Amino acid sequence: MHHLGADAIERAWQILDQIPGRATGAYSHSQGIKGLRDTIAAGIEARDGFPADPNDIFLTDGASPAVHMMMQLLIRSEKDGILCPIPQYPLYSASIALHGGTLVPYYLDEATGWGLEVSELKKQLEDTKSKGITPRAVVVINPGNPTGQVLAEDNQRGIVEFCKQEGLILLADEVYQENVYVPEKKFHSFKKVARSMGYGEKDVSIVSFQSVSKGYYGECGKRGGYMEVTGFGPEIREQIYKVASVNLCSNISGQILASLVMSPPKVGDESYESYYAEKDGILSSLMRRAKTLEDAFNNLEGVTCNKAEGAMYLFPCIRLPEKAIKAAEAAKTAPDNFYCRRLLNATGIVFVPGSGFGQIPGTWHFRCTILPQEDKIPAVVSRLTEFHKSFMEEFRD
Known part of the structure; x- marks a missing residue:
């Protein structure tokens, strides 16, 4: 049995106090418990060095429902296209098919360690438009699944620039952010990259996905995750909120875990x-x-x-x-x-x-x-x- 640090016990009480009626069996706000979203926003801020708003966070049962939610909102018919990396984690192809859209593949370059070339994105974009398909969003998986690459920051800037110019939504699958194994590479969130380029809320739409299934904790069966949704106007936000409300709320233990993942013990804590x-x-x-x-x-x-x-x-x-x-x-x-x-x-x-x-x-x-x-x-x-x-x-x- 692990000895529980005083900080761990203190934190458990804090979490209970944030839950309506201190009941982990109760429904929460559709986006997730407010206090937990505050904690996650603070964790994102600490990670990126740029502010995060708890109202931009939607807690979900793992990252997958968040992806489905965005596909449901983005795809109107098979005339809508979503750019996806190939190779890709099949959640994306399945979700696009499920919601009746068109997958627009862009190929990662195996010869350069699965590099993502902006020129390849442009080429696929033009090709798609010529077929009468409207591109809506670009999916980027970083670090990559199944390919395991970590994007360099200048490469990410090029991708943000491309989305900005083309008016595309950037769907950033960042669930492996804790899993980086080479000292010369660092994880940078796309939101951080966009903000450091001087782009604010009004300039570029980014949805970032995070999960409790990966990292070093790997609690995949607990189904905890969230998406941070930035750069969307109030009317669109209203629609995202409506779709979230259809599911009432994500499971509470998953919500708690997501908040813990984004707020690990700090220097000076007993644990x-x-x-x-x-x-x-x-x-x-x-x-x-x-x-x-x-x-x-x-x-x-x-x-x-x-x-x-x-x-x-x-x-x-x-x-x-x-x-x-x-x-x-x-x-x-x-x-x-x-x-x-x-x-x-x-x-x-x-x-x-x-x-x-x-x-x-x-x-x-x-x-x-x-x-x-x-x-x-x-x-x-x-x-x-x-x-x-x-x-x-x-x-x-």
Whole structure:
């Protein structure tokens, strides 16, 4: 049993005092408990160095419902397009399809470590308009899922500028903000980048998504998250609020967790030392796991893997022998799926085929998480290496 610091007990009372009737089983305001939104706004302010307004925060059951809410509001018909990275976390393609819109893909550049080129955004935008589709928003996942890159600040400035010029809403999936593994990269929120460029509320519309499912706490089943909605006029805000009200409110324990994620113990708090040691332990272990797996992939014949700068995944590229591609066709499945299924059956290791995320046609990938316990990783690597050798032998042209 952990010894509870006086600060932890104090904080529990503070939270209870903010909840209507001190009942965690009661409904709250549709946007979430006001006191918790105050805490989150203060956390955003501390992170970015720019003010945040608790009224801009909508607490949701994980980040996914927030994404659905924005898609529902943005998409009027299949004539509305949402620009999405490829590869992308399939929540976006699914949500766009569900709400009857059109996914406009822009490709990340694998050769530059999954770089996001503004020229590629422009090219896809022009192409979309020529098809009579109205682009409404750009989704950016930073750090990337499934690709694990962390955007550089100047790249982010280019993206903000592009959204400003084209009048597009920036949907910033920032749920992996705590997961950055390379010292040369830092997480910068898009709102912070926009504000540091001198853009205010009136200039650019940004929605940022955050979740309690990621980071070093990973409480995914608790379904806590929020979106911070900035740069929308009062009439539009009214509509967002209406949609939030349809769901009454998000679950209260998820709301509490979201506020805790954005207000960790501070220097001087009794729990600070043990909290920091645990956080640091988890993040440095994830960093080591990412590196071990990345090296293992790059040692496999025909496999290349970019560095995981952030998030919790690697997305290696695999060049499959022609014979394996033919065998996959015969089995009526995609070649990357064929490989992943064979791997699962032979070793019990689960990779997700790249075709689930989108990839440049004719290339094959898979997504691997860096989440197995650190002491299990060497065994995973040796089983994978052995399987890969025999697979390549079997299908050598």
